Amino acid sequence: MSLDLESWVKKGEELGAEYVDARYQEHVYEILVLDNGVLREAAVSRSRGVGFRVFYKGYQGYASTNDLSPGSVKRALEEAFKIARALEGRSKPVRLAERAGYRDKIISIYAIEPLEVDLSEKVELLKSIHSSLREEKALSSILLRYGFERDRRILASSRGDYVDFTRRMIGVGGVLVAQVEGSMERLSHGESRVGGWEFVKYFDWFRYFRENAELVVGAAKAKRLPPGRYDVVLDNEMVGLLIHEAFGHASEADIAVSGGSVLEGKVGSPVASELVSIVDDGRVEGGVYVPYDDEGTPKRKVYLVEKGVFRGFINNLETATHYNAEPTGNGRVMGYPDTILVRQTNTYLEPGDWDPYEIIQDTRRGVYVKGRGAMGGEVDPATGSFTFTGGPSFLVEGGEVRGMVRGVMLAGNILETLRNVDAVGFDLEVKTSVFGGCGKGDQIVRVGDGGPHVRVRGVAIGG
Amino acid sequence: MAAEPELFLREAARRGFSELEIAVSQVERFRAEISGNTIKPVSAGSRTVYGLRGVIGRRVGGLSVSDLAVGVEDVLRDLERVVRNSPEDPHWPGFPPRIHRGNRAETYSREFDELGPEKAVELAGLIVEEALEEGRSVGADKTYVVNAYVELARINMRVVNTNGVDIVEKCSVFSSSGSVKSVFSGVESTYHFLIGGRRVEEDGLGERVRQAVSHTRLFANPSTPESGVYELVLTPRVFGEVLTYVVAPAVSGLNILEGRSPLRGRVGLDVFDERITIRDDPLLPLHYGSRSFDDEGVGVMAKTVFGKGVFKTPLTNYYVSKRLNTEATGNGFRSVPGVSTTPSPTNLVVEGGSGGLEEFVRDMRRGVVVYSTIGGWMSNFVAGQVYFTVTHGLLVESGSVKPVKSFVVTGNIFDWLGGKLVAVGSDLEPNFNIVSPSIYIREALVSGD
Numbered sequence: 001m002s003l004d005l006e007s008w009v010k011k012g013e014e015l016g017a018e019y020v021d022a023r024y025q026e027h028v029y030e031i032l033v034l035d036n037g038v039l040r041e042a043a044v045s046r047s048r049g050v051g052f053r054v055f056y057k058g059y060q061g062y063a064s065t066n067d068l069s070p071g072s073v074k075r076a077l078e079e080a081f082k083i084a085r086a087l088e089g090r091s092k093p094v095r096l097a098e099r100a101g102y103r104d105k106i107i108s109i110y111a112i113e114p115l116e117v118d119l120s121e122k123v124e125l126l127k128s129i130h131s132s133l134r135e136e137k138a139l140s141s142i143l144l145r146y147g148f149e150r151d152r153r154i155l156a157s158s159r160g161d162y163v164d165f166t167r168r169m170i171g172v173g174g175v176l177v178a179q180v181e182g183s184m185e186r187l188s189h190g191e192s193r194v195g196g197w198e199f200v201k202y203f204d205w206f207r208y209f210r211e212n213a214e215l216v217v218g219a220a221k222a223k224r225l226p227p228g229r230y231d232v233v234l235d236n237e238m239v240g241l242l243i244h245e246a247f248g249h250a251s252e253a254d255i256a257v258s259g260g261s262v263l264e265g266k267v268g269s270p271v272a273s274e275l276v277s278i279v280d281d282g283r284v285e286g287g288v289y290v291p292y293d294d295e296g297t298p299k300r301k302v303y304l305v306e307k308g309v310f311r312g313f314i315n316n317l318e319t320a321t322h323y324n325a326e327p328t329g330n331g332r333v334m335g336y337p338d339t340i341l342v343r344q345t346n347t348y349l350e351p352g353d354w355d356p357y358e359i360i361q362d363t364r365r366g367v368y369v370k371g372r373g374a375m376g377g378e379v380d381p382a383t384g385s386f387t388f389t390g391g392p393s394f395l396v397e398g399g400e401v402r403g404m405v406r407g408v409m410l411a412g413n414i415l416e417t418l419r420n421v422d423a424v425g426f427d428l429e430v431k432t433s434v435f436g437g438c439g440k441g442d443q444i445v446r447v448g449d450g451g452p453h454v455r456v457r458g459v460a461i462g463g
Numbered sequence: 464m465a466a467e468p469e470l471f472l473r474e475a476a477r478r479g480f481s482e483l484e485i486a487v488s489q490v491e492r493f494r495a496e497i498s499g500n501t502i503k504p505v506s507a508g509s510r511t512v513y514g515l516r517g518v519i520g521r522r523v524g525g526l527s528v529s530d531l532a533v534g535v536e537d538v539l540r541d542l543e544r545v546v547r548n549s550p551e552d553p554h555w556p557g558f559p560p561r562i563h564r565g566n567r568a569e570t571y572s573r574e575f576d577e578l579g580p581e582k583a584v585e586l587a588g589l590i591v592e593e594a595l596e597e598g599r600s601v602g603a604d605k606t607y608v609v610n611a612y613v614e615l616a617r618i619n620m621r622v623v624n625t626n627g628v629d630i631v632e633k634c635s636v637f638s639s640s641g642s643v644k645s646v647f648s649g650v651e652s653t654y655h656f657l658i659g660g661r662r663v664e665e666d667g668l669g670e671r672v673r674q675a676v677s678h679t680r681l682f683a684n685p686s687t688p689e690s691g692v693y694e695l696v697l698t699p700r701v702f703g704e705v706l707t708y709v710v711a712p713a714v715s716g717l718n719i720l721e722g723r724s725p726l727r728g729r730v731g732l733d734v735f736d737e738r739i740t741i742r743d744d745p746l747l748p749l750h751y752g753s754r755s756f757d758d759e760g761v762g763v764m765a766k767t768v769f770g771k772g773v774f775k776t777p778l779t780n781y782y783v784s785k786r787l788n789t790e791a792t793g794n795g796f797r798s799v800p801g802v803s804t805t806p807s808p809t810n811l812v813v814e815g816g817s818g819g820l821e822e823f824v825r826d827m828r829r830g831v832v833v834y835s836t837i838g839g840w841m842s843n844f845v846a847g848q849v850y851f852t853v854t855h856g857l858l859v860e861s862g863s864v865k866p867v868k869s870f871v872v873t874g875n876i877f878d879w880l881g882g883k884l885v886a887v888g889s890d891l892e893p894n895f896n897i898v899s900p901s902i903y904i905r906e907a908l909v910s911g912d
Contacts, residue, residue, distance in 0.1 A: 031802070035721055036721050036722070040802055042524040043803075046526070046541075047529035048529065049529065053504075060503060061507075062504070062505070065510070076508075079580075091501055091505075094503070119544075119545060130740050185845065225872065227912065228690040254498065258498040260609040277855070278785050323907070337508040350763055363626065377838070377841075380653075381651040385852060387851075407843065409841065410871070411838075412869065441496070460871055462873040463873065
């Protein structure tokens with residue numbers, strides 16, 4: 001990289017700024033889409049740019065450019081300073097939390113660089129999967145995807161931070177559509193990891209997609225669940241969605257500072273069953289790897305909830321000052337042009353001591369909600385309402401898994417639903433995705449989530 | 464790089480590409496955010512992205528580059544590597560030729576020539592002022608803007624290909640959304656607003672903010688209704704969202720072609736009640752989805768997608784139109800330059816009927832009126848299945864009206880707009896690229912208490 005970020009930070013200080021941080025990003029995204037056997041998409045996106053955040057008397061301005069010529073970078077830095085200065089008297093000054101400066105260089109672990117693997121090998125994999133799925137005649141559409149992302153971010157700041165971090169993520173996914181006697185159903189799902197081509201090479205995709213095909217064909221024949229409240233057993237992926245939506249967002253301190261979280265004023269209060277402990281951690285097997293956030297703060301493991309009690313918010317440098325708390329390393333951006341928000345990294349529910357099979361056996365009547373085919377979730381942290389969907393799921397009767405039902409939508413309230421957790425399994429699993437992420441303030445960032453199997457009593461479900 | 468498309472065309476010819484398409488997008492944007500009544504942060508950014516799609520024989524590949532330090536030769540070398548390693552697309556029809564239909568949409572508001580971050584800050588200030596004033600007028604003890612943003616953008620696009628397309632389109636974009644909260648005797652209540660278009664709509668923004676604050680009174684102290692079958696009224700905004708999530712992907716020619724749409728094989732057939740007419744109209748002046756050309760440079764046209772309940776035409780890009788043996792409708796749009804286009808609507812406009820929310824509520828015996836939802840984007844268009852969770856609704860029962868929240872509403876779009884349709888309102892409201900009225904449906908499933 002030819003851009004000397006630290007010298008640009010100094011130039012910002014010379015303009016009169018009390019604090020400057022510069023975020024440089026090199027981003028590569030490779031996508032292949034095989035649509036019913038025809039390669040619909042073979043594209044690579046390469047972007048590079050720099051964004052500045054400048055503080056003047058506590059007022060902050062952001063500006064960015066992807067033209068890295070000295071003149072253009074200088075204009076962006078001056079624009080950020082100009083915006084910060086113009087906000088004097090029109091905004092409220094803020095102070096960033098004090099901490100030591102960090103200098104580090106980290107590259108996430110990988111064995112085989114995916115960009116060096118021939119494109120034809122990747123296409124061949126998708127074609128083989130497609131051929132194997134064609135044997136299932138009920139599938140009316142098979143769309144397969146391969147995705148790879150290499151994201152290098154360098155952060156330099158007035159505090160002396162210089163953090164250079166590169167992460168590789170890779171995955172394969174697909175959307176299968178089944179048509180059975182005029183009834184259509186779809187299943188969209190994928191598997192991703194932080195790593196290189198070795199993950200794709202050694203994963204048993206044929207078995208994985210065969211299972212997905214069986215699920216979607218079964219769902220097309222299945223009935224819809226009558227609306228109502230049910231006891232639910234959630235699998236690992238569904239617990240991840242529940243925790244991320246039902247608790248994670250409301251614990252983001254910027255939402256709370258703005259007055260938009262139902263958790264404001266609840267630190268130290270019981271908010272969930274005693275069986276529930278929720279963690280946000282940037283270094284978890286299977287999850288997204290976030291050793292530092294985009295402000296250069298090391299990401300540390302944080303308990304949002306410990307044995308049912310709300311322990312505190314996740315913070316960036318600004319909200320940590322507001323709450324007089326330690327920065328937790330959750331200041332993140334989608335890309336170099338974006339403004340710092342408080343975001344989750346990997347949010348998961350800690351395992352308990354139930355065998356997942358025993359949870360089913362112990363459930364007299366309910367629904368076993370599965371994550372394969374789940375579309376995601378959404379929350380309104382101000383009202384406390386949250387919702388998420390599950391994939392094709394199963395009725396539970398007399399402690400046994402019975403017939404399949406089509407995908408369902410679940411809804412609840414942040415301050416009520418987690419109080420109704422009465423069984424937590426020991427089978428922790430955390431996942432992430434290279435195909436999507438979590439959206440907030442028009443920014444999407446990669447996240448991970450998960451947990452063990454969990455039972456929740458009395459959840460509203462629509463089918 | 465900062466190169467003219469002609470340079471790419473010359474270098475592509477030298478390298479043996481049979482076709483090339485270059486889409487250049489230059490975006491300048493200014494954004495002011497609000498957090499707890501405070502305007503912060505404010506940002507400005509400029510970005511140029513080159514999207515290239517190359518063809519050698521029937522092998523097709525794409526490259527999106529926003530690294531301006533890379534040279535034209537390097538970019539085309541990378542593109543060539545992608546294209547030569549791609550398998551042939553047996554259906555490849557070529558990039559579109561020059562298709563101009565003589566339609567020129569108003570896509571740029573001249574006021575954007577002079578706009579910068581200070582205007583975004585001014586509009587953010589307006590949001591706070593309007594919210595506080597309306598809060599006083601509805602008798603709230605306290606009102607504030609929880610969070611919001613205002614964004615202004617200038618966009619220049621140029622699309623050039625080896626088959627004669629060379630178009631330039633200049634667009635302006637104004638968008639804003641946020642949530643407001645009021646406190647009434649210790650009880651908190653929130654509501655959301657949003658607005659978007661190609662002109663700065665100061666009056667419209669103020670009105671939406673005031674309406675949101677006014678709704679904090681309407682929706683204070685909500686309960687959750689019992690599970691069951693209810694009559695259903697969707698406000699214009701919520702009906703627009705349902706169209707976006709369930710109808711728009713179903714009318715995509717690509718989804719129809721590839722067996723992912725329930726509308727496959729149904730062109731010319733009755734699919735909805737005869738009171739449902741929906742047009743795709745890119746020519747509405749300064750509307751959010753208005754365009755003169757699509758992202759492939761094909762001239763746009765207004766078209767009826769559903770006329771009196773009959774499915775008239777799928778939306779297509781050039782590729783899909785050739786495979787369906789129909790006319791390209793000028794609906795080829797893409798998320799980022801360099802990837803292939805997919806058929807998407809410009810502005811979807813529902814023809815109004817008669818009546819509106821007030822009349823519908825008056826006629827209801829036991830029903831819910833839905834003002835705001837979450838999760839509607841997870842609806843299953845393949846099965847025509849609508850799902851959403853209501854965050855702000857009204858329960859109408861035996862003449863009484865009370866606020867409700869946190870329940871799931873489900874149903875099938877072909878039933879809702881077919882046999883279960885009671886009425887289509889005349890109260891058309893634009894929300895981004897959808898213009899829709901409120902709608903009254905005889906029954907929907909509610910999962911609540």
